[in-house]
Amino acid sequence: MGFLFDRNTWQEIFGSIGKNKTRTIITMIGVLWGIFVYIGLSGAAQGMDNGFEKVFKTVSMNSMFVWGQSTSKPYDGFKTGRQMQLKLDNVTELQNRIPEIQYIAPRITLGNFGSDPVYTVRGQKSGTYTINGDYPVYTKIATKKIFDGGRFINDEDIDQARKVCVIGERNLKELFEKDENPVGQYIRIGSVYFQVIGVHKMVQGVSFDNDSDIFIPFSTYRKLYNSGENIGYMCIAAYDDVDVVQVEKDVKSILRGIHRVDPEDERAFGSFNLGEMFGRISGFAKGLTFVSLIVGIATILAGVIGIGNILLISVKERTKELGIRRALGATPTEVKSQIILESVFLTVLSGIIGIILGAGVLSIINNMTKDIDFPYTNPTVPIPYVLGALAIMVILGTLIGLIPAQRAVSIKPIDALREE
Amino acid sequence: MIEIKDLHKSYKMGSNSLHVLKGINFTVKEGELVAIMGSSGSGKSTLLNILGMLDVADSGEYKLDGVPIKDLNETKAAKYRNKFLGFVFQSFNLINYKTALENVALPLYYQRIPRKERQEKALKYLEMVGLKEWSHHLPNELSGGQNQRVAVARAMASEPKVILADELTGALDSTTSYEVMELVQEINDQGNTILVVTHEDDIAHMCKRIVYLKDGVIIKDEKVKQVRASEYV
Ligand SMILES: Nc1ncnc2c1ncn2[C@@H]1O[C@H](COP(=O)(O)OP(=O)(O)O)[C@@H](O)[C@H]1O
Ligand SMILES: [Mg+2]
Numbered sequence: 001m002g003f004l005f006d007r008n009t010w011q012e013i014f015g016s017i018g019k020n021k022t023r024t025i026i027t028m029i030g031v032l033w034g035i036f037v038y039i040g041l042s043g044a045a046q047g048m049d050n051g052f053e054k055v056f057k058t059v060s061m062n063s064m065f066v067w068g069q070s071t072s073k074p075y076d077g078f079k080t081g082r083q084m085q086l087k088l089d090n091v092t093e094l095q096n097r098i099p100e101i102q103y104i105a106p107r108i109t110l111g112n113f114g115s116d117p118v119y120t121v122r123g124q125k126s127g128t129y130t131i132n133g134d135y136p137v138y139t140k141i142a143t144k145k146i147f148d149g150g151r152f153i154n155d156e157d158i159d160q161a162r163k164v165c166v167i168g169e170r171n172l173k174e175l176f177e178k179d180e181n182p183v184g185q186y187i188r189i190g191s192v193y194f195q196v197i198g199v200h201k202m203v204q205g206v207s208f209d210n211d212s213d214i215f216i217p218f219s220t221y222r223k224l225y226n227s228g229e230n231i232g233y234m235c236i237a238a239y240d241d242v243d244v245v246q247v248e249k250d251v252k253s254i255l256r257g258i259h260r261v262d263p264e265d266e267r268a269f270g271s272f273n274l275g276e277m278f279g280r281i282s283g284f285a286k287g288l289t290f291v292s293l294i295v296g297i298a299t300i301l302a303g304v305i306g307i308g309n310i311l312l313i314s315v316k317e318r319t320k321e322l323g324i325r326r327a328l329g330a331t332p333t334e335v336k337s338q339i340i341l342e343s344v345f346l347t348v349l350s351g352i353i354g355i356i357l358g359a360g361v362l363s364i365i366n367n368m369t370k371d372i373d374f375p376y377t378n379p380t381v382p383i384p385y386v387l388g389a390l391a392i393m394v395i396l397g398t399l400i401g402l403i404p405a406q407r408a409v410s411i412k413p414i415d416a417l418r419e420e
Numbered sequence: 421m422i423e424i425k426d427l428h429k430s431y432k433m434g435s436n437s438l439h440v441l442k443g444i445n446f447t448v449k450e451g452e453l454v455a456i457m458g459s460s461g462s463g464k465s466t467l468l469n470i471l472g473m474l475d476v477a478d479s480g481e482y483k484l485d486g487v488p489i490k491d492l493n494e495t496k497a498a499k500y501r502n503k504f505l506g507f508v509f510q511s512f513n514l515i516n517y518k519t520a521l522e523n524v525a526l527p528l529y530y531q532r533i534p535r536k537e538r539q540e541k542a543l544k545y546l547e548m549v550g551l552k553e554w555s556h557h558l559p560n561e562l563s564g565g566q567n568q569r570v571a572v573a574r575a576m577a578s579e580p581k582v583i584l585a586d587e588l589t590g591a592l593d594s595t596t597s598y599e600v601m602e603l604v605q606e607i608n609d610q611g612n613t614i615l616v617v618t619h620e621d622d623i624a625h626m627c628k629r630i631v632y633l634k635d636g637v638i639i640k641d642e643k644v645k646q647v648r649a650s651e652y653v
Contacts, residue, residue: 015517019517324513325515326494327474327507327513328502328526328574329503329527329578331499333495334498409494412475414469417513
């Protein structure tokens, strides 16, 4: 391997590949283009992947919702069309019976799903908003960014059924003066005064709530609206390594059992599965990565084969020169390693240029998409990918170089010398 | 220095076989300057190529400086060529994208001699053939005679035991031929063993011994009074 660091080895290589510069450059463009396509495509795919990742960051990916609807089959003496009402103890039961569940947050809502929003007043200003009765655990499933100085509902709020609320940015704008600090202030929701404890930030991407939703402690809601054990719907997050689709099935089947519904009745409980949707989208991004890998590798391969071909021609042209070298004492190994080194050198050099160009284009794209609302973030190709690509170049360069190298020494030196 | 016994060589072409060397016996001692004479097609080059380990004989013995040369694989042959032999060809066989200096240094590169030393040595031999000032010129910037001198310098550079020259004046006009032969004689005067293949009588007589080859055998092997090439120049 020492010969790799010998300046003369390189002089020999530059000498021979520099002999026909145009051809060398045209050859290199093949591989260069291949790695450029590979870097460009996989960077773009990575960018999409990152983009989706960002969009979904605010919610637990492996999560689902379940709510009550009405039965579509008669069962156990009940008629069809019976309205299903989820109860608080369903939550405990689900939690106990399905170990795959990480978090489960019951919610109850006014202003959604057909019910009227609530008239809310502060001083001269007012609006009608959706009111949610929530537990602190809700933020484990859907991240809530609270502006500095505020907080989300906590366990004490629940225990003492405090009249506190977390408002959205739009509530803030509509109910408060500009630059006014809402935390600690009171607003009237319906007929009851609530103290504002925080303002939640509107997030880009997927969110279950919008910027005008008001959160109050579940227990307070229950007292106020006399909802008893009733809940509106449940948000459930499964552990990361769990198949949330299965959890969704289990949840519904347990609920059917509790509420004495026909096990076949698919309509009694409605549900929505975020994991599945996310899986589909990220599957798309992964598919894109895979396709770019295939396309890139195919292009690189074509380029490398081009290099092999050119070297084969060049070896043929240089038959005499190689004969001279062998007459002067170059061993077959030395002749072969020179040609393989030429191949590897050309491959890797084109590869590096391709990587640089690809990275350049990616960074331009990144700058252009930075400020637009498109799920595309940080379109970089991970370093291991780049190193992997280079390693592949070295390997391919060596393999393809073997052919002309073998060709070069397959002819006897005396015959090589006779060649004109 | 060179000992060959009953050397045979035939070329096979399809079903035909051309028997070119039909039992060659001769020895060359250190410091000799031998001409191998013969008409075209008499097998001179074939013999020289075998001596140069560029080709192998079908049968017979060959010893170079006491080392039996047989069953060589290409790697071993390359090493022996590099260590023991220097070649000068009719068509110079310089590498056209390398300067005179680089061409002369090439056999030293294959001897793994460090770069600096290599260049010093190459320059020394270029100086010896009178081309020090031309060391950075490419072969196409030099005349035929100059190119052959570079080739001689290259053959000398690895300090071989024997220098083998095949029609080294074949591509040169007579004045230039004599200049190159003068160089060869000088090198021989310093004690180098040299074999020169030629079909030209005057060139042969500038050697100290002439071996006549005809139809694959040696028909005459005689010592001659050396004609100094300098007399012609
Ligand atoms: N590689 C070869 N294949 C077949 N025949 C050859 C080959 N080399 C030389 N010959 C034949 O062998 C004979 C001797 O050739 P050569 O040694 O080159 O003669 P010289 O150098 O004396 O002119 C010639 O008839 C030539 O045609
Ligand atoms: Mg000949």
